[in-house]
Each structure stands twice: as C-alpha cells, then as structure tokens.
Amino acid sequence: MSAVLAIMRRELRSYFVTPLAYVFLVIFLFMAGVLTFYVGDFYERGLADLQPFFNFHPWLYLVLAPALTMRLWAEERKSGTLELLLTLPISVTQAMLGKFLAAWLFVALALVLSFPMWLTVNYLGNPDNGVILAGYLGSWLMAGSFLAVGCCLSALTRSQVVAFILTAAVCFVLVLAGLPAIQDMLIDWLPSRLVGMVSAFSILFHFRAIARGVLDVQDLVYFVTSIVVWLWAGVIVLQLKRGD
Amino acid sequence: MIEAEHLTRRYGRLTAVDDLSFRAEPGEVVGLLGPNGAGKSTVMRMISGFIAPSAGTARVCGHDVRKSPLAAKRVLGYLPEGAPSYGELTVREFLLFIGRVRGLRGSELHRHIDAAVEHLDLHDVLHSTIDTLSKGFRRRVGLARAILHEPAVLMLDEPTDGLDPNQKREVRALIDAMARKRTILISTHLLEEVHALCNRVLIVARGRLLADATPAELETRSRYHGAVSFSAAGAGVARAMLERMPGVAAVEVDPLDGRVTVLPEPGKKLLDPVQELLRAQGLKVLEIQLERGRLEEVFRTMTARAREGEA
Structure with missing residues (x-):
C-alpha cells in the first residue's frame, strides 16, 4: 500500500510542477461556470439545484480527463523510466493503482474547488444539499471511469498525443451511446434488446439519474466495475507490451 | 549472486x-x-x-x-x-x-x-x-x-x-x-x-x-600472447632472420614507427632467442617488450567468427 501511495504522490507532484494542474483547474472551473450560467439556463429554470452544472460534466471530462491521463504511462515509455518503475519490487497493479488514484484525487480537488457554485445556489434558494452531494459523488465516479479508460490507453503507446486522441475517442463513444438521438438511430438497425444493452453500457445513461440526485446501486456498480475493468485491461497491456 | x-x-x-x-x-x-x-x-x-x-x-x-x-x-x-x-x-x-x-x-x-x-x-x-x-x-x-x-x-x-x-x-x-x-x-x-x-x-x-x-x-588466447615487440635502429635487416627462427609464427612491422612484433607459435617462448639474435647482429635495441596478449584482437576475432557463422 505504501508503494501505491508513493507512486500517487509522485504523480500528483508531477501535475503541479508542470502548468498542467493549473491549466486544468482554471479551464474546468471556468467552463463549468460558463456552461451552467449561459448554456444551462441556471437562472431561468427558477429551481434551486445544481442539475445544469452536473449535466455538462460528461462533456467537460471528455476533453479534460484524457489530458490528465495521457502522460501517465506514455511518458514513462518515452523517457525510459518504465524500465526503472517496473524493476522496482512492486506489481504492475500497484503502479497502475497509484497513477489512477493520483488522477482521480486531482479531479476530486477540481470538484471541491467548484464550491462557489454550491454557495451560490444556497444563497439564492433552499436546495436539497443531499441531492447536490449525490451529484458530486456521481460526477467523481464518472470521472473515475473516464480516467480508467485513459490509464489503460496511455499504456499502449509512447506518444502522449496518441494516448489523448484514443482516450477521447473511446470516451466519446461511451458517452454518445446513451444519447437519445443515437438510441433512435440504433433502433432501426438492432433488436431492441441490444439497443438496451448498448445504452446500459453508456456513461450518460448512468449519470443522468445521478445528476438528478438519485444514487442507484446499479449506477454505482456500473462506474466501479468500469473503473476496475479498464485498469485491469491496462495492467494486461503493460504485461504484454514492455520491452519495445 | x-x-x-x-x-x-x-x-x-x-x-x-x-x-x-x-x-x-x-x-x-x-x-x-x-x-x-x-x-x-x-x-x-x-x-x-x-x-x-x-x-x-x-x-x-x-x-x-x-x-x-x-x-x-x-x-x-x-x-x-x-x-x-x-x-x-x-x-x-x-x-x-x-x-x-x-x-x-x-x-x-x-x-x-x-x-x-x-x-x-x-x-x-x-x-x-x-x-x-x-x-x-x-x-x-x-x-x-x-x-x-x-x-x-x-x-x-x-x-x-x-x-x-x-x-x-x-x-x-x-x-x-x-x-x-x-x-x-x-x-x-x-x-x-x-x-x-x-x-x-x-x-x-x-x-x-x-x-x-x-x-x-x-x-x-590472443595470437599476440607471448609475442616480443621491439624497436631498434635498422630492424628491417633482422626481419628475414627472425622469420626463419624456430618457434616464430609471423613477424609484423608497424608501417608507421617501424616497431617489430615477433609472434610465437603456440607454447613457444621467444624473448631470450630474439634478444640473442639482436645482440649477435649488433643492432641497438631502443626498447623491447614481452606482450601479454591483446584483448581487442581476441574480441574482434571472436565476434567476427560469430558473424561468419551466422552468414
């Protein structure tokens, strides 16, 4: 466990010695604000909740999560430190966990820093803070799924740009599969049971309920499972693809 | 270990x-x-x-x-x-x-x-x-x-x-x-x-x-192991005699500084006979040395052989 924490600490430190951390935080908070107030009709709805805020999170993560994960393994491969890391007495799983946790904690920090949003809505009305907390928790879990995809795909390549594009593409598909428009399109081609399955694998499908403040066990299981599966796939990638 | x-x-x-x-x-x-x-x-x-x-x-x-x-x-x-x-x-x-x-x-x-x-x-x-x-x-x-x-x-x-x-x-x-x-x-x-x-x-x-x-x-393992090399004024004269000496496999002369290297047949000792011959010929020896062998040559021979074996 201490090895996992040591790796997590180093990764977090690396975020903050490069401008990445600050750029990420500023863009995330700025975009979240703009989207909520201007696109999400925060005022016009006349409801004291943060649903417009959470609704945009999948789209924000789509661009920002791959930026957090792209360097995690690709950079190690490129600079040769992969050999250093994997010849230390730790398992690949521990290394993977350490890196993932660093990225996930960083997103947690970004979410915590969006507290002015919560202050605003509490100042304007009497929102259900339990619902808001559930929204935050769901958003964080969803971010975990995006990041796990990124951890896995970053292990595939030595190019950070390739890692970014692959991750964004896969996440895009995962989000898209749950859009009503896509569902309607699929209905024409696939049996309805299959369409149901496609949407059950969609991040959006599971997040919509959470954004409304409904924490369903099914959705939690979905996010946790997808984190585990993607990280596990990344471990396998690393075990198969090392010395090249 | x-x-x-x-x-x-x-x-x-x-x-x-x-x-x-x-x-x-x-x-x-x-x-x-x-x-x-x-x-x-x-x-x-x-x-x-x-x-x-x-x-x-x-x-x-x-x-x-x-x-x-x-x-x-x-x-x-x-x-x-x-x-x-x-x-x-x-x-x-x-x-x-x-x-x-x-x-x-x-x-x-x-x-x-x-x-x-x-x-x-x-x-x-x-x-x-x-x-x-x-x-x-x-x-x-x-x-x-x-x-x-x-x-x-x-x-x-x-x-x-x-x-x-x-x-x-x-x-x-x-x-x-x-x-x-x-x-x-x-x-x-x-x-x-x-x-x-x-x-x-x-x-x-x-x-x-x-x-x-x-x-x-x-x-x-080097062919230079036990070789005797020397520099002497007018060493070129001695070359033919050295080549005919028993126990000598080859004689090499460095084209740059004229240094002569006498390579032995396996197991043969050359230092004394070479010195005697030089003295008998009245050559003034500036410097003489018994070689231990050249790693570089061993390495080159071995790795070259490996390459030929492959081809």
Missing part, C-alpha cells in the same frame, strides 16, 4: 538472446562484453524482471525471476541503459520516492538516502532538479538510486556510456568501491573498461555466449 540458466529471448523470428548460462559470485565484477546489438541489454532486462525470458530463467540471490519476481527485485539494484530518472523531481525527491516505493520509511529511509548521497557525493545538487544536471551527475544520481536499498547484487547497463573521460574514470572508481561483498554485473562495449574493472568477462555476440574467462585468460 546471479545465476542465468539457458536464458533465451526471441522477438518474432529474431533470437536476441540464445541459451545463455553463467554465474556471478559475490565479490566479483563480471563484464558483459559485446558489440552493440549483441543482446547485452536484453540479458539484463530479463534478469531485472523487466521482460520475461522466452525460455530458461535466472536467479538473483537464489530468487527465481519468473517464480518470485518481487523477491528477486528486492535484492537487486539495477541501472538501465542511459540511467533514466524522473527529470522534473529534485535529486532528494527522487531518492525519497524510490525509497518509499521500496518500503523504507522514517529514520531508516533517511539513513539510506544519506548514505547514498555521501557515497556518490551528491550533497551540492541535492535540491537541484534532475533535468538541470550534467550528464555525469545524472549518471551518479542513477547509481545512487540503484544502491539506495544496499542491494547484494548490482547490475549496471553501460554505466559509463556517453560520459567524458574524467567522468568515466570517476564512475569506474565508484563501481570499484562498491565491489566488495557485492555481486556486480556490468555491460559494456569498451575493452578498457574490462581491464579497469572486471575480474571476469563474458563475451557475447549475436545473443550467444562466446567466452567466459578472466581478462588474463582471454589474453592468452
């Missing part, structure tokens, strides 16, 4: 390392010598647990790298080629990170770091970012990292490659100082390094082990 048993690594149809077996004992500095691309790094990567052997295995202090990789990694200090490190960290942060991952903590962690910093004289750069350091210092940081947990076995892949002559000498002195009680395996393509550091040499070419011997033993 390192024991390699039938280590083999294939990449598709290419066999990078072919059935390699050797042992390295505590107190020994073993040199893995071979031309670039001979498979030296691949051997080290398999022993370090970075890549898996296609066949065969290796043991580090008795821990099998395939069956108990973590135990093997715990007793091994390994410096990969080019001494990679996390450039955005300071030297201290880097060593702290490695120590923590290796499970050191508290006062023990700091004791190990202090010892490594002391040993490699890193006090002045402790708080510098690694990226800003010179190549020589970065290599030292890599060595400090490799010995941080005081490993019984040290494996260094081309530890002096890319350094200037002064830095090379420095790093060699450091390795020499670490040699006591430890098992050290270094890879190199520099013959001077073998002379300066190693008790034993493994010559590798095309993934195959061609020789496992001490540098002195290898020198006896």
Whole structure:
C-alpha cells in the first residue's frame, strides 16, 4: 500500500510542477461556470439545484480527463523510466493503482474547488444539499471511469498525443451511446434488446439519474466495475507490451 | 549472486538472446562484453524482471525471476541503459520516492538516502532538479538510486556510456568501491573498461555466449600472447632472420614507427632467442617488450567468427 501511495504522490507532484494542474483547474472551473450560467439556463429554470452544472460534466471530462491521463504511462515509455518503475519490487497493479488514484484525487480537488457554485445556489434558494452531494459523488465516479479508460490507453503507446486522441475517442463513444438521438438511430438497425444493452453500457445513461440526485446501486456498480475493468485491461497491456 | 540458466529471448523470428548460462559470485565484477546489438541489454532486462525470458530463467540471490519476481527485485539494484530518472523531481525527491516505493520509511529511509548521497557525493545538487544536471551527475544520481536499498547484487547497463573521460574514470572508481561483498554485473562495449574493472568477462555476440574467462585468460588466447615487440635502429635487416627462427609464427612491422612484433607459435617462448639474435647482429635495441596478449584482437576475432557463422 505504501508503494501505491508513493507512486500517487509522485504523480500528483508531477501535475503541479508542470502548468498542467493549473491549466486544468482554471479551464474546468471556468467552463463549468460558463456552461451552467449561459448554456444551462441556471437562472431561468427558477429551481434551486445544481442539475445544469452536473449535466455538462460528461462533456467537460471528455476533453479534460484524457489530458490528465495521457502522460501517465506514455511518458514513462518515452523517457525510459518504465524500465526503472517496473524493476522496482512492486506489481504492475500497484503502479497502475497509484497513477489512477493520483488522477482521480486531482479531479476530486477540481470538484471541491467548484464550491462557489454550491454557495451560490444556497444563497439564492433552499436546495436539497443531499441531492447536490449525490451529484458530486456521481460526477467523481464518472470521472473515475473516464480516467480508467485513459490509464489503460496511455499504456499502449509512447506518444502522449496518441494516448489523448484514443482516450477521447473511446470516451466519446461511451458517452454518445446513451444519447437519445443515437438510441433512435440504433433502433432501426438492432433488436431492441441490444439497443438496451448498448445504452446500459453508456456513461450518460448512468449519470443522468445521478445528476438528478438519485444514487442507484446499479449506477454505482456500473462506474466501479468500469473503473476496475479498464485498469485491469491496462495492467494486461503493460504485461504484454514492455520491452519495445 | 546471479545465476542465468539457458536464458533465451526471441522477438518474432529474431533470437536476441540464445541459451545463455553463467554465474556471478559475490565479490566479483563480471563484464558483459559485446558489440552493440549483441543482446547485452536484453540479458539484463530479463534478469531485472523487466521482460520475461522466452525460455530458461535466472536467479538473483537464489530468487527465481519468473517464480518470485518481487523477491528477486528486492535484492537487486539495477541501472538501465542511459540511467533514466524522473527529470522534473529534485535529486532528494527522487531518492525519497524510490525509497518509499521500496518500503523504507522514517529514520531508516533517511539513513539510506544519506548514505547514498555521501557515497556518490551528491550533497551540492541535492535540491537541484534532475533535468538541470550534467550528464555525469545524472549518471551518479542513477547509481545512487540503484544502491539506495544496499542491494547484494548490482547490475549496471553501460554505466559509463556517453560520459567524458574524467567522468568515466570517476564512475569506474565508484563501481570499484562498491565491489566488495557485492555481486556486480556490468555491460559494456569498451575493452578498457574490462581491464579497469572486471575480474571476469563474458563475451557475447549475436545473443550467444562466446567466452567466459578472466581478462588474463582471454589474453592468452590472443595470437599476440607471448609475442616480443621491439624497436631498434635498422630492424628491417633482422626481419628475414627472425622469420626463419624456430618457434616464430609471423613477424609484423608497424608501417608507421617501424616497431617489430615477433609472434610465437603456440607454447613457444621467444624473448631470450630474439634478444640473442639482436645482440649477435649488433643492432641497438631502443626498447623491447614481452606482450601479454591483446584483448581487442581476441574480441574482434571472436565476434567476427560469430558473424561468419551466422552468414
């Protein structure tokens, strides 16, 4: 466990010695604000909740999560430190966990820093803070799924740009599969049971309920499972693809 | 102790390392010598647990790298080629990170770091970012990292490659100082390094082990072993007579400085007869020397033969 924490600490430190951390935080908070107030009709709805805020999170993560994960393994491969890391007495799983946790904690920090949003809505009305907390928790879990995809795909390549594009593409598909428009399109081609399955694998499908403040066990299981599966796939990638 | 048993690594149809077996004992500095691309790094990567052997295995202090990789990694200090490190960290942060991952903590962690910093004289750069350091210092940081947990076995892949002559000498002195009680395996393509550091040499070419011997033993395999070389005024006269002398295999004359080298037939001693002949001819000998053998020539002959065998 201490090895996992040591790796997590180093990764977090690396975020903050490069401008990445600050750029990420500023863009995330700025975009979240703009989207909520201007696109999400925060005022016009006349409801004291943060649903417009959470609704945009999948789209924000789509661009920002791959930026957090792209360097995690690709950079190690490129600079040769992969050999250093994997010849230390730790398992690949521990290394993977350490890196993932660093990225996930960083997103947690970004979410915590969006507290002015919560202050605003509490100042304007009497929102259900339990619902808001559930929204935050769901958003964080969803971010975990995006990041796990990124951890896995970053292990595939030595190019950070390739890692970014692959991750964004896969996440895009995962989000898209749950859009009503896509569902309607699929209905024409696939049996309805299959369409149901496609949407059950969609991040959006599971997040919509959470954004409304409904924490369903099914959705939690979905996010946790997808984190585990993607990280596990990344471990396998690393075990198969090392010395090249 | 390192024991390699039938280590083999294939990449598709290419066999990078072919059935390699050797042992390295505590107190020994073993040199893995071979031309670039001979498979030296691949051997080290398999022993370090970075890549898996296609066949065969290796043991580090008795821990099998395939069956108990973590135990093997715990007793091994390994410096990969080019001494990679996390450039955005300071030297201290880097060593702290490695120590923590290796499970050191508290006062023990700091004791190990202090010892490594002391040993490699890193006090002045402790708080510098690694990226800003010179190549020589970065290599030292890599060595400090490799010995941080005081490993019984040290494996260094081309530890002096890319350094200037002064830095090379420095790093060699450091390795020499670490040699006591430890098992050290270094890879190199520099013959001077073998002379300066190693008790034993493994010559590798095309993934195959061609020789496992001490540098002195290898020198006896040279056709220059026991050769007599001299410079003398008017030595050209003596050449024909030397060639006819019993026990002489060949006579070579350096076209640049006219130095004559008399090569013996196997087992024949030439120093006395050559000196006698020169005296009898009344030649004024400026300098005369009995050669021990030329490692470079042994190395070239062996690796060239390996290449022909392949073709």
